[in-house]
Amino acid sequence: MAQDQGKPTGPDLSQGIALADVPDGSKLVGRCGDEQVLLVCRGTELFAVSATCTHYGGPLVDGLVTDDTVRCPWHHACFDLRTGEALRAPAFNPLASWAVEQRDGRIFVSEKLKRATPKPRSGGSGQVPEKIVIVGGGAAGFAAAEMLRREQFQGSIVMISDDQSPPVDRPNLSKDYLAGKAPEDWIPLRSEKFYSKNNIDLRLKTEAVHVDARSRQVVLADGGRIPYDRLLLATGAEPVRLAVPGADQPHVHTLRSFADCKAIIARAATARRAVVVGASFIGLEVAAALRSRDIDTHVVATEKRPMERVLGPQMGEFIRALHEAHGVVFHLEETVGSIDGGKVKLSSGDTLAADFIVVGIGVRPRTGLAEAAGLVVDRGVAVNAFLETSAPWIFAAGDIARWPDPHSGENIRVEHWVVAERQGQTAALNMLGHREKFVAVPFFWSQHYDVPINYVGHAERWEEIVVEGDIAARYCLLRFNGNGRTLAVASVFRDVEILEAEVAMEHTVPV
Template sequence: MTPKHTNTTGPDLVRGIGIADLPDGSKLVGHCGDAQVLLMRRGPQIFAVDAHCTHYNGPLVDGLVSGDTVRCPWHHACFDLSTGEALRAPAFRPLACWSVEQRDGKIFVVGKRKRAEPTTREPSAEAMPGKIVIVGGGAAGFAAAERLRREQYAGSIVMLSDDEAPPVDRPNLSKDYLAGKAPEDWLPLRGESYYSKNQIDLRLGTQAVRIDPHTREVILAGGGSIFYDRLLLATGAEPVHLTIPGADQPHVHTLRSLADCRAIIEQAKTAERVVVLGASFIGLEVAAALRSRGMDVQVVAPHKQPLGRVMGPQMGDFIRALHEKNGVVFHMEDIASSINGNEVVLRSGKTLTTDLVVAGIGVRPRTSLAESAGLTVDRGVVVNCFLQTSAPGIFAAGDIARWPDPYSGEDIRVEHWVVAERQGQTAALNMLGQNEKFAAVPFFWSQHYDVRINYVGHAERWDKIEVEGDIAGKDCLLRFKRDGHLLAAASISRDIDNLTIEVAMEREMAAR
């Protein structure tokens, strides 16, 4: 998505550095030709890999080394230092690895190693499905298909998507792409040739209308059906649409798909004013993106403060102040009652003049296929720790899945991109009979102007927020606790702390 980072920062590793310049446990960035290389020493072992994450080019030297892995400070992708393998989304592409020699008290990088095939676990013959169907072309669906092929699965993969665009990097739709700071060719998770090259039958504009678990068929709109041995439901969520008078006008939008984003951008080229309905993450990211285009932005939301229910009052106040500093006007504890042409009428009686309206008032899981198939549904599609639904051979992942979280001990459903990708990866392994429990700690990030907020864990309720550092100074860590137990943490400019908490949560789950 971002161009490969190359320059000659740091020492020339071909000429070598002194062993004393790389103390045990330390990291160092140098260059080999025009490629930046990260060196990491752990005892007698010295690893050399690409210096930047393959997701958004995050600087791995600022990341966390845990065992034989390195984690990206920006969005928590994880890589194997020995092989470069991308172990966890949001990165899928591996890091290049470099050969290292030690002689005469110096460390030399002597060339890039040939890419080795990733180690895969061989499923039993009876567990190997002949045909896997994935319903959904979003984060979970793509991650599952990619992982199946990475695991050397040789059977048929059919991916059904009712979208007209191939899987894209959806977080960018409300961030850099909407702001006009990223070209559209950054958005596809893979180019069109990837699917044909890897024999993934991606069917765009194709709607699944029913599932028959008894005959193992997916029934398509317009007739026709597809047989499956294993089925992954990754239908995601859909925006909650306005039902007020005037909500059907052409300048009123929601934002979920690439087509939605293109439509907003097209109108933003001539619009001067926008009203954003909802102070959710998506709503506020839209507000920040459109402010960067020079538009006048007003936000209307029913709560006392933006994001207070998710981030707490301290962070909520900071986020509001940040947006106000950048020129956004808030109308909190209010809602729109009607849209009359260029006027948005609020319940309070205020009238806001606008050229464009974007509604970010929430999403709902798309569970209708699961419900009609008789699967257990309870505020989402209920799955077990292996992401299996109540029907044999059917799995669910992403925004629709409600799973038993081993950290909190509760059944949860999370609407976050990285969670969906990681669940897709785990579902892929389990469709191949590998019986891997989903135990990834939830993670998401949100971008507001120059401020990135990282959030790890999941806290629907808490009784205490411990604040470390200075929120207004954009250098802080917030711990969300209930009954003394840490549930989640949010941070600004404290990436290592955030990653360290993620690792600690993983270890706590593994020890149970």
């Protein structure tokens, strides 16, 4: 999460530094008063912005400057160097900006600039809607609502969520927060005041049961109806349940919501032994978090190697060794046959003792509302490049959306947090009449103890994996190649190179 800012370091930029200290294309971190400032030189122009990303506090000096933007090395947020605006999720808050001037061969950073209200982008077409309804309180739904207000949409926004909590930072639920390293006030994406201040009608614990596309109304479980001019379906996904005897007992958990996470933490407070079912990203992040709490943790999974399907055999072996070094015990190529109280019986006949069980065997998209509304559904809600569904004025984004990905040349559906947020942002613009295609390169990150894994692109299949660097030394880049090009890239502590790979993918769309 956010790093400790501490006392600002580096040269005092208000006193000036030599122009030669910041050659073209370079970055430098200094201080201005009690704040850390990033100074960037692009040709004849100089920019001064906050030195840390507003998402988790990543050091932007270690990121990538391209065009007039800077990208965070940790989770690939992107900021405008001219205005500080957060152009791409996962960051939403802008960077502060400072005035910069040159005198007598020196650079001076002076006053902090007053934050200007972002101008709505031009080019919208058609009638501006008055009523927008968002079904879903996750990444895509939140990002859409935030972007609508950022674009100064003045109409009504109703956000329907069957969750009991406002939109939260879901990736943290299986990482730092579950491990006990992040305070609870870091988890909401925004405080409840944000919704009232921005006139977003957030309705929690509210279930939408039907979409009447003909009359443009969303029907609620209590019989209420909410009219819309534009509708965004962002219903997300739900965990796959374990279908074995005993899996319905109260000490068997899945992890999706804030309430799920709190329930696991409550169990962990008095537990000594846990079983995690599934060696997926969620399963292994949970295992790492439980080991941080000194809980004996066993992982049961059908795979031969953890995460091999996504990251390949070499990374699979590395991840297994990493977790084993931290005390995790694997039971691979195994399934759970039954759960009897504190006993978990495996397909091999072995029995594991557990005070509680966490099931992480995947999720399925919540497409029921779309299907009942008569929308085209094909392994997800089918959308076009503008995230429009088969019905007029209805959009879809996030885990349910299957869209034409220009980079892979295929229709894909992914369950990445950042993709959902960026789709929510694009859907918001298109609901306002812009014709902006969703062309972002898919990105996700995973954290295992002190080892981050970043991944850009999308490769369901590949012909070869080219490894640059040393996986065991935790400094590597893996290129997943197929059809004569790079389909995806994964990295461990090779942050700039994977950002460069992302930019290259953005500029290279296959015919």
